[in-house]
Amino acid sequence: DIQMTQSPSSLSASVGDRVTITCRASQTITNYLNWYQYKPGRAPNLLIYAASTLQSGVPSRFSGSGSGTDFTLTISNLQPEDFATYYCQQTFSMPHTFGQGTRLDIK
Amino acid sequence: QVQLVESGGGVVQPGRPLRLSCAASGFTFGGHGMHWVRQAPGKGLEWVARIWHDGSSQYYADSVKDRFTISRDNSKNSLYLQMDSLRVEDTAVYYCARETWRVGDIPTLDYWGQGTLVTVSS
Numbered sequence: 001d002i003q004m005t006q007s008p009s010s011l012s013a014s015v016g017d018r019v020t021i022t023c024r025a026s027q028t029i030t031n032y033l034n035w036y037q038y039k040p041g042r043a044p045n046l047l048i049y050a051a052s053t054l055q056s057g058v059p060s061r062f063s064g065s066g067s068g069t070d071f072t073l074t075i076s077n078l079q080p081e082d083f084a085t086y087y088c089q090q091t092f093s094m095p096h097t098f099g100q101g102t103r104l105d106i107k
Numbered sequence: 108q109v110q111l112v113e114s115g116g117g118v119v120q121p122g123r124p125l126r127l128s129c130a131a132s133g134f135t136f137g138g139h140g141m142h143w144v145r146q147a148p149g150k151g152l153e154w155v156a157r158i159w160h161d162g163s164s165q166y167y168a169d170s171v172k173d174r175f176t177i178s179r180d181n182s183k184n185s186l187y188l189q190m191d192s193l194r195v196e197d198t199a200v201y202y203c204a205r206e207t208w209r210v211g212d213i214p215t216l217d218y219w220g221q222g223t224l225v226t227v228s229s
Contacts, residue, residue, distance in 0.1 A: 001169075034215050036152070043111075043202065043219035044144075044152065050213045087152050091214040094157070094166045096142075101151040 002026050002090050006099035012107040017078045021102045023071045023088035032092035035064055035073045038101070039084045047086075048073065080106075109133040109218045111203050116223030119193055129186040129203030129220055137161070137181035140206035142216055143188050145199035153199070156188065157206070171197075193227045200224050 003026040013019050023033065031051040036044045046055045048064035051071055061076045075082055083106050088099040115127040129141070143155040156177040157166045165177050176189040186203050201223055204216035 049215040
């Protein structure tokens with residue numbers, strides 16, 4: 001199975017900041033990498049697919065990059081509604097494993 | 108609009124079975140693969156199972172293989188998860204999610220339900 005490792009596990013930031021979350025795969029997954037936002041009590045929300053393509057309706061302050069084994073999710077100009085937990089997921093091969101999540105808190 | 112509504116969660120004793128359902132609406136259900144994903148208390152998202160659009164193939168996480176069965180009824184726009192031999196560690200919120208293939212044939216989970224809570228406890 002492909003292991004997905006996110007870092008950091010948590011981080012604190014302020015409204016208006018720019019933050020970057022990284023995700024590393026244990027083997028190459030080309031660009032089969034998706035990012036999701038999760039808020040407690042809500043359905044997870046697809047943000048980025050194919051490593052760098054913004055899902056329809058997602059604000060442009062979210063961006064993704066990377067290929068192979070190393071990927072990043074960047075959120076520019078943090079807004080109050082962005083404080084949540086973020087997960088990467090590989091869909092290169094079964095099982096479609098998730099990273100352990102990165103919790104983004106308000107500083 | 109796309110809607111996925113899970114049901115069937117509850118409290119169940121270890122070793123007992125439980126069947127979850129996911130009612131889909133607002134899209135051509137038979138045109139999409141479907142997944143179950145769970146989140147245990149205080150833990151991250153864990154992928155559980157996947158079924159092809161026509162039900163012809165199923166895949167499972169090792170943690171549930173041989174205990175859980177994913178199935179679907181396209182005539183009823185419904186997805187199911189039969190959970191047998193439940194364990195305390197299966198306690199989680201279970202989400203159903205729609206699979207959509209994006210450019211480059213990359214699967215994504217683009218719509219999710221609100222989840223249903225399964226508690227396995229004696």
